[in-house]
Amino acid sequence: MAHQIEVDRLSKHYQVHEKEPGLMGSLRAFFARKYRVVKAVEGVSFNIDAGEMVGFLGPNGAGKTTTLKVLSGLLYPTSGRVNVLGFIPHQRQNEYLKQFTLVMGQKQQLMWDLPPMETFLVNRAIYEVPKGDFAAILKELDDLLELGPLLKKQVRKLSLGERMKCELAAALLHRPKVLFLDEPTIGLDVTMQARIRDFIAEYNRRHGATVILTSHYMADVTALCERIIVIDRGRLLYDGNFRALIERVAPYKVLKLQFERPPDLAALAQFGTVARADGLTAVLHVPRAHATDMAARLLSQVEVDDINFEEPAVEDIIRQVFAGQVDGLLSETGMARAS
Amino acid sequence: MRYARLFGLFLKASFLVELEYRANFAARAMVSVFWAGVTLVGAGVFYSHTDTVGGWTFDEALVIIGLFTFMGGVIQTFLQPNVQRIIEMIRLGTLDFVLTKPVNSQFMASLRYSQMFSIVDMLLGVAIVVWALFRLRYAPDLLTLAQFALMLVMAILIVYSIWMVIATLAFWLVKVNNMAELFNSVYDTGRFPVTTFQGLIRLALTFVVPIAFITTFPAQSLLGWLDATTLLAAVAMGVGLFTASALFWRRAVRSYSSAGS
Numbered sequence: 015m016a017h018q019i020e021v022d023r024l025s026k027h028y029q030v031h032e033k034e035p036g037l038m039g040s041l042r043a044f045f046a047r048k049y050r051v052v053k054a055v056e057g058v059s060f061n062i063d064a065g066e067m068v069g070f071l072g073p074n075g076a077g078k079t080t081t082l083k084v085l086s087g088l089l090y091p092t093s094g095r096v097n098v099l100g101f102i103p104h105q106r107q108n109e110y111l112k113q114f115t116l117v118m119g120q121k122q123q124l125m126w127d128l129p130p131m132e133t134f135l136v137n138r139a140i141y142e143v144p145k146g147d148f149a150a151i152l153k154e155l156d157d158l159l160e161l162g163p164l165l166k167k168q169v170r171k172l173s174l175g176e177r178m179k180c181e182l183a184a185a186l187l188h189r190p191k192v193l194f195l196d197e198p199t200i201g202l203d204v205t206m207q208a209r210i211r212d213f214i215a216e217y218n219r220r221h222g223a224t225v226i227l228t229s230h231y232m233a234d235v236t237a238l239c240e241r242i243i244v245i246d247r248g249r250l251l252y253d254g255n256f257r258a259l260i261e262r263v264a265p266y267k268v269l270k271l272q273f274e275r276p277p278d279l280a281a282l283a284q285f286g287t288v289a290r291a292d293g294l295t296a297v298l299h300v301p302r303a304h305a306t307d308m309a310a311r312l313l314s315q316v317e318v319d320d321i322n323f324e325e326p327a328v329e330d331i332i333r334q335v336f337a338g339q340v341d342g343l344l345s346e347t348g349m350a351r352a353s
Numbered sequence: 354m355r356y357a358r359l360f361g362l363f364l365k366a367s368f369l370v371e372l373e374y375r376a377n378f379a380a381r382a383m384v385s386v387f388w389a390g391v392t393l394v395g396a397g398v399f400y401s402h403t404d405t406v407g408g409w410t411f412d413e414a415l416v417i418i419g420l421f422t423f424m425g426g427v428i429q430t431f432l433q434p435n436v437q438r439i440i441e442m443i444r445l446g447t448l449d450f451v452l453t454k455p456v457n458s459q460f461m462a463s464l465r466y467s468q469m470f471s472i473v474d475m476l477l478g479v480a481i482v483v484w485a486l487f488r489l490r491y492a493p494d495l496l497t498l499a500q501f502a503l504m505l506v507m508a509i510l511i512v513y514s515i516w517m518v519i520a521t522l523a524f525w526l527v528k529v530n531n532m533a534e535l536f537n538s539v540y541d542t543g544r545f546p547v548t549t550f551q552g553l554i555r556l557a558l559t560f561v562v563p564i565a566f567i568t569t570f571p572a573q574s575l576l577g578w579l580d581a582t583t584l585l586a587a588v589a590m591g592v593g594l595f596t597a598s599a600l601f602w603r604r605a606v607r608s609y610s611s612a613g614s
Binding site: 083086087088089090106108109111112114115116118121122123125127128132135136137139140141142168 | 355358359362363366369370373445446447449450452453454455456458461607608609
């Protein structure tokens, strides 16, 4: 087997029932249901090697979570072939289930009324982790996540961030080789997001675990994943290096200018594309290769109060990809991955 | 062996949860005593008008009432809380965590959370049975006890399977709480000997929703009235229903749609 995770033309269709709004609609749906097929995932293929960290990007309902669920053996593929660690996930063999973990920011496995440690002990027994190993693993997770006093507090008394730390620990006690993380930082404040992110990076470094991550927070993906897979409406839009995508979609830097007097826009246009201009500020898109030259020339010719270079916002780039404004991405996918 | 240890661990965790809520425990104990009392007084009223009901004297019927209370305890302790939990997990999609664990998913889903308070009902049930035997001045011999034990195991398997089938329906129908209620109502007939009922109802309570196998037949076996046919039927019913429930569960897991994101 060449790759740790192989997905070949995976499709997953759901049947959902539809309901018109209001009482009449509900009554009608109670007696005669109308069904509709939703193509959650449609012909998606990719391979992932051991130790890679891959970010799944896509708007809500794009099929990211469905793909993760197929990989975890929760859902039967409608068609296509999936292979992880040499196993077919939906057969749910114990030897496979012992080697990966699934963390979902929106769902929790910790027992609500008990301290996290009780869930840990149950998981230890379920995964048959030897006592000595368990102590060592728990110690490591404790060091990395600073669980300390949390372990003895009832889960219902923990804050969202504290709970997420414990969820991660509970999910990693059997030292899985593959981590499926679905929105692990959802709802957390910026500091806690960064903590979780650092933890995931460190865990990957130490144990060479493969990580697939979905997140709404671009910062998570930017910080962790060199490679991204963009999915929208069930279809794969891009698979490859994150930086390469940015350079491809946004081959410019963003130059923010501040003036003392309203500038001459026509004069500015010779240095780059004027993306925005109002009153005393302007934003220019300057080709990446000439960014520094252009800035120097601009400074010598136009009176500027303040000047600032920025990378284009990743959110904007991804939005462009989703909006279908970027052609020929898929044909590049293979090349991008090879580079 | 591994499963016995896991079950022990599940019980321990459930017990710890209950210890968190002491007041609830006291209330539950009172509810149990109250309902056992209601059943006993009800039977007393019945027998004040007649000597036998469906061929059972009051003291004999006490054995059924004891078993009814005991099995009710089994349902309240082990089946109902887990079935409710399964329904909820299917609705919210948290069954994901059960299905991704390297352990039999039906075992884990159906025995994870027990409501230990209701053990009170099981103890009350045993007490009523012992009291009944005492009043009858009857001590079953070893063979009878062994038969009774087998009948009891089959009774538990039958109730377990019925509850699991209801829970499994939730994979398609999502909310099946009312079906659980429906079973509880039918189960209420178990406090009377099945011979009290006539014709179709009696057939239904024997073969469709086999309440007879849960209280009446085990009581008969304890009293030493059981014939071999009923014993075999009970074993067939228990093993058959259990197998069916397990197959149904496996089929359902295939069509699990994992709600939420």
